[in-house]
Each structure stands twice: as structure tokens, then as C-alpha cells.
Amino acid sequence: MKRWTSPKPVASVRFLLPTPTSPKFGKADSYEKLEKLGEGSYATVYKGKSKVNGKLVALKVIRLQEEEGTPFTAIREASLLKGLKHANIVLLHDIIHTKETLTLVFEYVHTDLCQYMDKHPGGLHPDNVKLFLFQLLRGLSYIHQGHILHRDLKPQNLLISDTGELKLADFGLARAKSVPSHTYSNEVVTLWYRPPDVLLGSTEYSTCLDMWGVGCIFIEMIQGVAAFPGMKDIQDQLERIFLILGTPNEETWPGISSLTLFKLERFTQYGPKNLRQAWNKLSYINHAEDLASKFLQCFPKNRISAQAALNHDYFSNLPPRLWELSDMSSIFTVPNVKLQPEVGEGMRVFGKNNSFSKSLSNSKH
Numbered sequence: 492m493k494r495w496t497s498p499k500p501v502a503s504v505r506f507l508l509p510t511p512t513s514p515k516f517g518k519a520d521s522y523e524k525l526e527k528l529g530e531g532s533y534a535t536v537y538k539g540k541s542k543v544n545g546k547l548v549a550l551k552v553i554r555l556q557e558e559e560g561t562p563f564t565a566i567r568e569a570s571l572l573k574g575l576k577h578a579n580i581v582l583l584h585d586i587i588h589t590k591e592t593l594t595l596v597f598e599y600v601h602t603d604l605c606q607y608m609d610k611h612p613g614g615l616h617p618d619n620v621k622l623f624l625f626q627l628l629r630g631l632s633y634i635h636q637g638h639i640l641h642r643d644l645k646p647q648n649l650l651i652s653d654t655g656e657l658k659l660a661d662f663g664l665a666r667a668k669s670v671p672s673h674t675y676s677n678e679v680v681t682l683w684y685r686p687p688d689v690l691l692g693s694t695e696y697s698t699c700l701d702m703w704g705v706g707c708i709f710i711e712m713i714q715g716v717a718a719f720p721g722m723k724d725i726q727d728q729l730e731r732i733f734l735i736l737g738t739p740n741e742e743t744w745p746g747i748s749s750l751t752l753f754k755l756e757r758f759t760q761y762g763p764k765n766l767r768q769a770w771n772k773l774s775y776i777n778h779a780e781d782l783a784s785k786f787l788q789c790f791p792k793n794r795i796s797a798q799a800a801l802n803h804d805y806f807s808n809l810p811p812r813l814w815e816l817s818d819m820s821s822i823f824t825v826p827n828v829k830l831q832p833e834v835g836e837g838m839r840v841f842g843k844n845n846s847f848s849k850s851l852s853n854s855k856h
Contacts, residue, residue, distance in 0.1 A: 604623065608715070634659070646711065688789075691750040713770065713779060
């Protein structure tokens with residue numbers, strides 16, 4: 492099969508800011524607010540319409556406190572997103588800065604993976620899981636090549652269009668990683684999708700951080716339930732992970748004893764299990780268990796990269812043209828690539844009560 496080749500480095504792109512030749516961009520009156528979609532601590536999200544080209548948009552309005560100025564995470568999200576141009580990353584159209592607010596104008600996407608799975612309980616169609624995962628890995632490979640970590644992968648942050656396009660969203664916690672010795676906050680990923688190294692207090696991580704989240708999402712799409720749904724605290728979350736993958740030690744995870752929250756006596760000693768023992772549907776899909784096991788490695792350096800995962804045998808029955816697409820080309824431009832109807836119903840177009848707004852308004856802005 493065709494091999495995945497490295498995407499071109501993230502290049503600087505022309506960004507729609509006010510210029511003498513495009514006076515309508517960068518101004519609040521260029522967009523009509525249609526309805527409020529959701530509200531968080533720092534931001535409100537509206538469905539809107541561009542008066543420039545008539546397209547639907549999502550308006551993420553971030554409130555600015557005079558004494559605090561522009562929230563740093565909002566600046567970080569905007570600066571990262573304006574340089575990212577990929578079919579599987581939500582597109583930032585415009586930025587509007589006033590004294591009271593900072594508004595990020597995104598393409599409008601109908602729903603997200605969390606709501607899609609809620610609408611189709613019990614696990615998704617295996618072919619659809621494959622297409623969603625392929626798109627997720629495409630987007631991640633692109634940002635990882637640009638030395639950017641997402642740091643908050645979860646179903647709510649993966650937008651799904653009415654045609655089945657998956658787009659990475661909510662880069663409020665994302666960080667550009669350029670110097671390997673940098674350390675980052677370990678309070679970054681929603682507990683269920685947070686890797687054991689971060690749960691144990693590690694602040695030194697790289698792209699492998701995101702790959703754990705991919706594994707959790709992969710399992711959830713197939714099985715229909717969260718992979719590690721911790722109910723109490725970090726200890727409970729780790730116990731759930733170790734119950735299936737085995738309790739780590741210095742032999743299986745060199746350096747684990749130096750992590751601040753790791754004390755071997757605190758944890759029940761489990762041996763590793765086959766993943767199909769925990770998630771039986773993996774056994775019905777060719778190569779799914781093997782790929783999942785490569786994502787869900789407790790020792791961070793053992794996790795497969797996004798780029799390598801795209802070449803895994805799990806994807807071997809997809810059309811070779813998918814590996815030749817340009818960054819901005821959708822996988823659905825390839826003949827015969829389309830979503831299958833889920834059990835009991837076909838694809839729906841989701842309307843007002845979508846959770847796109849949750850992804851945007853709940854981010855820590």
C-alpha cells in the first residue's frame with residue numbers, strides 16, 4: 492500500500508486581517524449573529540453568518556477583563572490556528588479585537604464526535620471508525636510535524652461535519668514545542684483521556700501525550716463506552732489503566748520511580764491483559780487490537796506516532812489515493828470513500844443543540 496509521507500512543514504499563510512483591500516474582514520459588523528450555541532466561563536459561542544460571503548460561521552466571543560487584558564490562552568489559540576491549514580483542523584477565518592472582546596471566527600461545523608457517539612450508542616460502524624481515526628491521525632501528524640501538541644484530545648474537541656469530515660478543534664491548551672527540555676503543566680487533558688505519565692505528575696512530554704488520547708478515543712468509537720472512565724480521582728483513573736495494561740515498574744517503564752506521584756505500594760499489582768479481554772469488539776476487526784495496543788502504552792516512548800499509525804495494517808483496505816492527498820483535500824474527495832449508515836439510522840445533520848459550542852465555550856479562555 493502507499494506509504495504516508497511527511498507533510499510539508501507548517502508554513503506561514505495569508506491570514507484574513509484588516510487590510511486596505513479587504514475592509515470587511517476584522518470588523519464585528521461583518522458577521523450576523525443568528526443564535527447562541529453555548530456559554531462558558533470566559534467565552535460565548537454563537538452561530539453566525541458572514542456578510543462578506545454568506546457562509547455560516549461559529550463566533551467565539553471571549554470577554555476581556557480590563558485589569559487582566561487578553562487571556563493568554565486565547566492569544567495562543569489564535570496564533571497557532573492562523574498558521575494551520577489542513578482539511579482535518581478547524582479553520583480560523585478571522586479575528587476581531589475590540590476593547591471589550593476578542594472574537595475568533597471559525598468555520599461552522601454541525602456536531603462533534605461526542606454527540607455523534609451519543610446518537611449512535613453501542614459502538615460505531617467499523618468502517619466509520621476507520622475513516623474518523625484516519626482523519627484524526629492526518630490532522631495530528633500535520634500539527635506534530637509542525638512541533639505543536641494539542642494536549643486536550645477528547646471526543647468533544649473533534650468536530651464532525653454533515654459529510655463526515657473530522658476536524659481537530661479547541662487549541663486553547665495547545666503548545667508549540669520547540670525545545671525538548673521544556674516542561675509543561677500536567678493539568679492538561681480531561682481525566683479519562685489523560686495518559687498515565689501525566690497522571691503521575693510528569694511534565695516532560697512530547698507528541699506521545701496526544702497519542703494516548705487517540706487510543707482512548709479509538710476504543711470508545713469501537714466499543715461504545717469510554718476506555719478508562721475514572722469515577723473518583725487520579726488514583727482511581729490509574730487503577731483502571733493498570734488493571735488492563737498491567738501495573739508498571741522500573742523494568743517495564745524505565746524512570747517511573749522518579750515521577751512525583753508514583754509509589755509502587757499505592758497500587759494493586761496487576762499483570763497485563765490482552766485488550767480484547769477488556770474490549771471484546773476489538774477481536775472482530777482486523778488489526779484493531781494491535782493498533783490500539785500501540786497507542787495504549789504506559790511507557791510514553793513506546794507509543795506509536797501519528798505518522799507511523801497511518802501506515803498500520805489496520806488501514807490497509809483503504810484506497811491508496813488517501814495517502815496522496817494534499818493537506819487541504821478532504822478524504823471524501825476520493826471515489827467510494829463515504830460514511831456508512833450507523834445501525835438503525837442514517838447520517839443526520841445536527842442542528843441547534845449541537846455540542847460544537849461545548850468545545851469552544853468550555854475551553855479555558
